[in-house]
Amino acid sequence: MKTVITYGTFDLFHIGHLRLLKRLKSLGDKLIVAVSTDEFNEGKGKKTIIPYAQRAEIVENIGCVDLVIPETSWEQKIVDVQKYNVDIFAIGEDWFGKFDFLKEYCDVVYLERTQGISSTQLKQTLKTFSISKEEIFKAFEILEQLKSELE
Ligand code: C2G
Numbered sequence: 001m002k003t004v005i006t007y008g009t010f011d012l013f014h015i016g017h018l019r020l021l022k023r024l025k026s027l028g029d030k031l032i033v034a035v036s037t038d039e040f041n042e043g044k045g046k047k048t049i050i051p052y053a054q055r056a057e058i059v060e061n062i063g064c065v066d067l068v069i070p071e072t073s074w075e076q077k078i079v080d081v082q083k084y085n086v087d088i089f090a091i092g093e094d095w096f097g098k099f100d101f102l103k104e105y106c107d108v109v110y111l112e113r114t115q116g117i118s119s120t121q122l123k124q125t126l127k128t129f130s131i132s133k134e135e136i137f138k139a140f141e142i143l144e145q146l147k148s149e150l151e
Helices: 014-027 037-045 053-059 076-083 098-104 118-129 133-150
Strands: 003-007 029-036 067-071 087-094 109-110
Touching: 003 014, 014 029, 029 053, 037 053, 037 109, 053 067, 067 118, 076 098, 098 109
Parallel strands: 003 029, 003 087, 029 067, 087 109
Antiparallel strands: none
16 A cells, blocks of 8 residues: 655635646656645745635545645655655655655655646636726727727
8 A cells, every 4th residue: 555645725626626637646656746835835935815624525525535734844744744644755856856855764756747737827827817897998999099099
């Protein structure tokens, strides 16, 4: 029985998150996912759209996930690895080398990310949808002006 653990925010859950979790499960038999709390994310300078309780519930209901725990500090990883008898710590390559200190306690694996999708990118896209009425009126004004200059 091989136990795998990972950590993440999983905000606006997308295909990149799903493919990572499925690849993680294929490394072992039991997959534990530590989902970052809103308070911990503030410490990371990360503002999430979906609150912790909902992000944890979504991850908990992903078929390949066996256990969800809260991630509340950077220091908890060594404690978690020992507490849950973890064999493999794995995370996306955007964290390459950052958790090598865990090699003393378990295997450490960095997995390729899914290209072309990220929560940050989704947030940017959402922002463009939320253009205010004032901004639209402003844009019209400028267009009218251009039109009159062209006539
Ligand atoms: N990911 C991926 N492909 C993407 C986007 C994300 O494989 N297109 C992976 C990331 O590499 C990470 C996981 O999905 O392993 C979760 O990503 P985030 O929610 O952005 O997690 P992050 O905020 O980086 O939290 O203590 C470590 C931190 O909690 C990691």
